[in-house]
Amino acid sequence: MTLLHAxxxxxxxxxxxxIGPPGSGKSDLALRLIDRGALLIADDQVALTEIDGVLHASAPAAIAGLIEVxxxxxxxxxxxxxxxxMAFDLAARPERLPDPVAHGVAGVTLPLLALDPFELSAPLKVEAALRRFGPPLGASLGIAPALAVEVPAMPDETPPSPLAGRVLLVTGMSGAGKSTALKALEDMGYEAVDNLPLGLLDRLLEPHEGAQSDRPLAFGIDSRTRGFDADTIVERLRALRHDGxxxxxxxxxxxxxELTKRFSETRRRHPLALDRPAADGIAREREMLAPLRRWADVVIDTTDYETPGLRRALADRFGRPGVQALTLTIMSFGFARGLPRDADLVFDMRFLANPHWEPALRPLTGEDKAVGDYVAADPAFEPAFERIADLLLTLLPGYGREGKAYLTVAFGCTGGRHRSVYVARTMAARLAAAGYDATVVHRDRHGDVDSDAALVQV
Known part of the structure; x- marks a missing residue:
């Protein structure tokens, strides 16, 4: 056994x-970690025993369970x-982008990082470093002499995981919004799976023939999941990270x-308190989930969030570059056949000169150049088109922030063959230039020309 001043x-x-000299902040940082759910092993003196290449820490009997405040x-x-x-050197000056060094203690090599213990974020940094450089990295170092050497990088031949960068575990308190979060992530392009039994996790992560391998994966696990065990989940995710x-x-x-209020308003029972007050289940669940909360990369408190606010928070943190959250449809139609049922915004193009009255243009549509030139030549077209485009470019970001998944913008003329078709396809091109991909639908473009002639044309 070795006694270490730590x-x-x-x-x-x-x-x-x-690790650090007296007054370096060891006990203070330990207290803050304990406040976040850590368990004291020993303060100021740690008993270290090497067993099969693994260092075990315990407290000397005289100071067991005691800490200086x-x-x-x-x-x-x-x-x-x-x-x-792993170990932290509280006396060394931390670098901005540090690499851990291998530090020998009692014949066992541990990852060592420098840390300022008095920073407000110090407990978070300890937890984050443990997730990143914890047991898998420590185990790879093995037993070595007590020398400080650079930690070797992962070998280049290590095959990358087929799901690298694309796995998100969503968990948390019942009633905090997990189902809402998974739906929002699905709208952002994730493949979402809720309440996955832990025994199926490995099978879910395996690549499957025909699967959309470019889609990231989000899966939900909480206290209701069959076989739920927080420590098992943490260890499984550690192993996944170690595998790449x-x-x-x-x-x-x-x-x-707030959780009690939500269960009362929805008249649902808490899954861990089917025959007791919801508050009892909430307290029990919070204790069960404590390891996951400490291990989490992102914690979102939904107490003051409505659904749109939560969707915005998720989009800010997990939105996929190049994935448009809002599905945009630009539609042309004829008023003579009624308004589109699914239109969110409708613009009436009947103030423009009507190509229908030009015999050479009547059998054509707004997709033909001659019709487009005719409509664009109307002096009223350009200023109206620019104002509508500016309005849409102002509205679209707001719709996206509020979590709207679908938006249909409809342009109408009398028959739906000429003016509305040209304006719709021209507007789609304008929005595409601004970064919005839109599906263009011409509802009445192929209407019968003879029957259109019988309509009252404006």
Whole structure:
């Protein structure tokens, strides 16, 4: 056994060593980590034992369960023991883009990072570093002499995961919006699967013939999932990252009071409190999910979010470059055959000169150049078209922010063959130049010319 002047805490069953001289902030950082759910192992002196190449941390009997709270004295807290995953040097100056070094302790090599313990974000950085450089990296270092060397990079021949960069686990408190989040992610182009049994996770991640391999995957898991175990999920995701899968976790949280209100308003029972008050189930679930919340890459508190706000937050964090959240349709139609039922915005083009009255143009449509030239030559066309385009380019971002999935913009003329067709296809091209892909639909373009002639033309 080796005694090391350090403080150690356990995060999700993995110990981290906080190394530094007296007054460097070891106990202070440990207290903040404990406040986030970590378990004290030992403060100021850590007993280290090497077993089969793995370093195990525990507390010397004399100080077990005791931690110094500077200014208040010695406090008794819960404590335990755990295998050591990595270490932090609280005395060294951290670099902006650091690489961990391999630091030898008691004949075992650990990843070591420099850290400023007094930064507000220090506990978050410890948790993030443990996720990134934790057991898989530590295990790859093996046993080595107590020398500081650079951690070797992953070999180039390691095959990339077929799902690298495209896996998002969505979890969190029941009632916090997981189903809404998965629907929003699906609208953003993700393949979404909810309440996936843990036993099927590996099969879901396997590449399948005919699958859309370019689509990212979002899957939902919560306390209702069959076989749910937070520690098992954490270990499985650690293994996925070690294998090259860039998997992220989104945790949706919410205050207990708001969750109780939501269950009351929807008249649904909490899944963990079918015969008790919802507050009991919420408290139990929060305890069950604590390891996942600490491990999460992104935590969104939905207490003050309505559905559009949550969709915006998700789009900001997980929106796919090049994927247009709003499905846009530009339609032409004839008023003589009625308004389109699915139109959101309607513009009446009957103020423009009508090609129908030109015998040479009557059998043509707005897709023919001669008709387009005729409509565009109307002095009223350009100023009206530009104002409508400016209006749409102002409205479209707002519709997207509010989470609207579909928008149909309809342009109408009398018969739906000439003016509306030309304006619709010209507007689609204008919007495409601004980055909006639109589907163009000409509802009445192929209407019978003779029957159109019988319509009252304007």
């Amino acid at each position: 403080t150690a805490v356990s995060i999700d069953g993995q110990a981290v060593l906080l 500077r200014g208040l004295g010695i406090a008794a807290v819960a404590h335990g023991a755990a295998p050591v995953a 899968t860039d998997v992220q976790m989104l945790f949706l949280d919410c205050t207990g009071g």
